[in-house]
Amino acid sequence: MPSAPNTNTSFDEIRTTDGAVCRSSNGGNFIIHGGVSDANSDFNNHYYGRGIDDEQGIYVGFAYSFGGGERIDCSRLAKIEFEKAELELQKLRAEIEALEQLKNLQAMQLNGELPPLSYEH
Secondary structure (H helix, E strand, O other): OOOOOOOOOOEEEEEOOOOOEEEEEOOOOEEEEEEEEEOOOHHHHHHOOOOOOOOEEEEEEEEEOOOOOOOOOOHHHHHHHHHHHHHHHHHHHHHHHHHHHHHHHHHHHHOOOOOOOOOOO
16 A cells, blocks of 8 residues: 655645745644555566555545644735735836827927927037
């Protein structure tokens, strides 16, 4: 029978654009696992001298992890990352608006609606 999984795959994870990660387990310490076992593999036949045996079965296992400590609070990192994304979005919107205004000014200048710019002092 295979051993119990040793990792908890139930977790919250925040990964920032800079690569920082905060991961906090949100599952309990109790794990149930199960499956189908087939002892008739090439490894077992070759190394243990087994013939063509049909050793198959279904298994269920239980595991409980003792200890563990408290959960890490990733909400501060999530909030900082959200605010950073909002600022970046505001910056991009401002750049788009500035480019649209420049485009409009250039069109007005080409249509003769604005006097030509003079670079003399």
